[in-house]
Each structure stands twice: as structure tokens, then as C-alpha cells.
Amino acid sequence: MFFKPNFLLLDYAIRSLMRRFGKSFFIFFILSLLIFVLASVLMIADAIKLELNTTLKTLPQITLQRFIAGKQSDVPLERVEALLDIEGISAVTPRVWGYYYFKPAGVNFSIVGIDAYEEQYSATLSTLTQRFDIKLLEKENGMIIGEGVQKILSENYYTEFFNFITSEGKWQRVHIAGVFHSDLALESNDLIILPKKLAYAIFGMDKSKATDIIVKVANVKEIPTIVQKINERYPDMRAITQDDIRVSYQNIFDYKSGFFLALFSICAFAFFIIIYDKTSGLSSEEKKEIGILKAIGWSSDDILKEKFYESFTLSLSAFFVGITCSLFYVYALQASFLRNLFMGYSALKPSFALPFSVDVSMLILLFLLSVPIYIAATLIPAWRASTLDADEVMR
Amino acid sequence: MIVLHEVCKQFMQGDEEAHALKKVSLEIKKGECVVLKGSSGSGKSTLLSLIAGLMQPSSGTISVEGKEISKLPESFSAQLRREKIGFIFQKFHLIPYLSALENVIAPLIPENLPVRILEEKAKIAMEQCGIAHKAKMRVNRLSGGEQQRVAIARALVNNPSIILADEPTANLDETLSRELIASLEALKHSGVTLLIATHDPLFFELPFVDRIIEIKNGEMIL
Structure with a gap:
């Protein structure tokens, strides 16, 4: 058998670690901390990517915006009918939406106007129209708000209604008819859903126009062709597909990942300082011990095995502690603080639960970056000392 | 049993080469007790380290029980x-953070x-050295004499046929030195080959010592 575990040697190695408790614990702590930070960052990134991808799937296949003189402009509603004539388009929905700046809290709410008789273009809206009576909203001037909006409004004493200030400077009182929570908090936390007529009134929009148009196609493979046809017919309209949004999200995500790259670099730097310290040599006490062990009959192989057990025990336990702590931190504590670096510090930042997503290849990468490197850093100086004459290291 | 043939050992001291041993040839029979005497730095300890295979000779050969130790893999x-x-x-x-028993077990x-x-082997060796009652104590809490007995027990734990002792009484008072000598005498009578490097005069008049060899500046003086 090539490798037969020697439990007495393992016991000796653990005692050896305990003897240098201060030093061993310091290395264990730093190594655990590094693994914890890196694993947490990677887990958060994975979880947010998963959430983003889930959100992306709910976005419209094609969003059409109109641009005049390089600025976004409202779209005439007559184009809705004309678009339905294009082969391959199965549904066209005009949207009325925009942002409402709420000065006391310094935040923007996303307002979406919906029509009870229209097909809803997102899963969130479909669910909402099933749960709430949209016709009643129209009758009673009501709105349904996201949890984040509710929190902000209630902090400002708006618990039953809210007075919007329209573009003409008039008050528009709207009752809070309900609060919704979506699994896709990224898209719903700052959302206010209200009847289209109210949205028109708040934004001061022309009722013959929409903010943009959502297009649904029968065959997703035809999206590029349909986009081309729309562009030919309406050169002033820009078509945004799911893929375009995915790229845009990815860019933001990659930009924010830069912070984590910096964090990663600091961790790696700290780790390699430890490694450098380890490889630069053993203490005279450790060298003397190696000399004694050789003198009483241990071979260099035995000494290296013992050092292997020492470093393996320390680094593997640090790895498991680091990973366990990061799992607890990310999924039980929802990565408080670190997730803000990704999600931003807005008062209305999405408050979604990070979906469980552990990438095995990430764990393997972390393992390879920590355990074998630490073992090697321990074995190299031990090997150097064990190949010296025992007589020399004992003096 | 132990045969050295024209053994030389050189060390580098800065840029200069120092000759610790110069063409030493020696034969020690099984069960013999040989004392190597000489002043500090004469090369006694180097000779013991070479016989134990703790270092390699620069030239010459060393055989222990018919095996050429100088050519054996580490x-x-x-x-x-x-x-x-x-x-x-x-x-x-001794390894200070281990107990007496653990120190004796360490070679095994x-x-x-x-x-x-x-543990059985270690207890036998410790009883032989009269230190079994201190088995659980950490060695850094033992007296010098007790530590020496633990060291002897560790040397005996595998029933070796050869004992190499390097200045064994240097850190002991006269009473403890005599106790150690008694232990060595018992070993000699049990058939163990003894090679003792010392400049302690106590060893030069012992009846169980078969030969005294003087080493001076790395050379044997016959």
C-alpha cells in the first residue's frame, strides 16, 4: 500500500500544533478568514447572478422605445395596431410607466400603469391582477405597492394613502389598496402599480401615447428578424431584447465584481505573506526537533509525513470552518454588508433572499488555492531541514 | 560488528575546509565497551554521528552489523x-512538551x-531505567537525572544491539553519573555493544570498559 495512515503520527502532529497554539491558532484564524471572505464573495456573486438570470427570464422579449433627437419620447398608441400586422408578433402591449421622485426619502419609485383588460406582460403583474381587483382600483383610485415602497411611505406617515404631485402641480390622492411581495424582489421592491388613467394623470402624459411598447413573439428564434422588420417600419424606435438587457446587467455586475477583485487581491496578498513566512524557514526550535527525531530513528520521509499531517489538519480544518461560516453568513444571515456592495446602498435596495447556489468548481478552486499551497509551504522548509545532517540541526 | 575504514569527515567553516576526522579506522566487536576520549572538538561526537548514520563520511566506509551504513539510502x-x-x-x-512515556515511544x-x-515496550524500557513511576510527567518538569534516565529508556526501547553515548555524564552530578555508569554496565553485561564518547575521567578506570581510544584533532592516537 502506498500510503498507510499512521494515527500515532497524526496524534503527534496535532500535539505539535497544540504546542505552538498561539502561532497555529493565528494561522488557522487567518486562513479561515481568507477562505470565509473569498467563499462568501463568490457565493454572493453566484446567488445574485442566479437571481438576475431568473429576473431576466420574466422580462419582455422585446421592448420598443421611441427616440426623437436622441431623447426618449412617448410612443403613439396607433403603432400598437400597426405592429400586430408584422408576421411573428403574437401580442403588443403599450406600457405607461415612469419614476416618481419622493423627496423626503430621496428615492425614486417606479410607477407602472396597468389596464384590467390588457394581457399583462410580466409574471409579477399577472399574479397581481389575479390577486387584486384592478377594476376596483380604477373605481377607488387605489394602488398596490411593493414592500420597499410601503416601508418608506409608512416612515413618512403615509399608511393609507399617498398624495402624488402631478406634473401640473396638483395633488393626486391615491389609496394604498394592497402591498405585494414578489419572489423577484429585484424587480418589485420599489414598484407602485396603479390604473393607467392615474399614471397618465401623475405623469401628465398625453393619453394617446404610451411610455414604451412590449412585444411578444411566437418563436424566440425569430426575434432578430422581427426586430429588423420593426426598425425598417419605424426607424425612430429602438428595440431592446432580453439579450441586450442581459449584457447590460452583466456589465454592471462585472463592474461591481471589480470591488471584489480588489478584496480578493488583498486576501491573496495576506495569504501569500503567510506562505512566504512559512517557506522562509523553520524556527531553531523546530529544526532542533527535526534533528532529534532523525537521531532517534525517524527518516526524512517520516518527518515530512508528520509535517504533512500537521499542515493538512490545520489547513483542511480552516477550509471547512471558512466554508461553513460563509454558508451560514450568506444564506442564514443573508450576507449583510457584503451584498450591499453588489446591490448598492439605495434606501430602496431590493430585499430578496439570496437563492441557494453553491458552485462545486468554486469550492474546488478555493480548496486548491488554500490547502495544497499551505501544505507545500510547510513541507518545503521541513524538507530542507530534514535533509540536513541531524547533527547539524541539533547543535 | 562496527567497522570503520579510513573514514574522513570535512566541514566547511566559512571559506575554509575543516577536517573533523582524518582517516579513522576502527573495529569494535559485538558486546565490547569502547570509550572514546579527547578534548572538546577533537572529533568524538562526529565519529558517533557517522556510526549512527546521522551524517555521511566525506570518504571511507562504515559498516554496522555487516551493512555499509555510509552507502545506505537515508x-x-x-x-x-x-x-x-x-x-x-x-x-x-528530549522533546519538552511530551511526557516521559511519549518521549520513550517517539522512536517507534x-x-x-x-x-x-x-506502550508495553516503553514501560519495559522505563522500568529498566527506574523511571516508570514518572511516565505521565512532562519531561521539562523532571530533574536532570530523571531526564537522563528517560533519554536512556528512549535509547533502549527497541532493544538495540549498539548504544552510542555522547558525553552522557556532562550534565550530571557525580551521584547521577555513577547511577548512569551502573546502567551502562548492566547493558554491557546484557551483551549490548557500547561506544561512549567522553572526557569524564570516571570512565577511564571502569572495569567493564574494554578499550579506551584517544582522539586528537580528528586522528586516533593508538
């Missing part, structure tokens, strides 16, 4: 040392035997 010389040779050091060289750890067997 792992085999370690095994030979573990099985055939017990080493008693001047400064005891690489053999990967069951703990029960190792």
Missing part, C-alpha cells in the same frame, strides 16, 4: 538506527504499530 539508515542503535545525548535531547512512531504494543 530511509534505510534511519530504520537501522531505529532498530539497532540507541543514542544517548549529552543534552538529553514511524513503525505504525498498535499503541498497546508501543
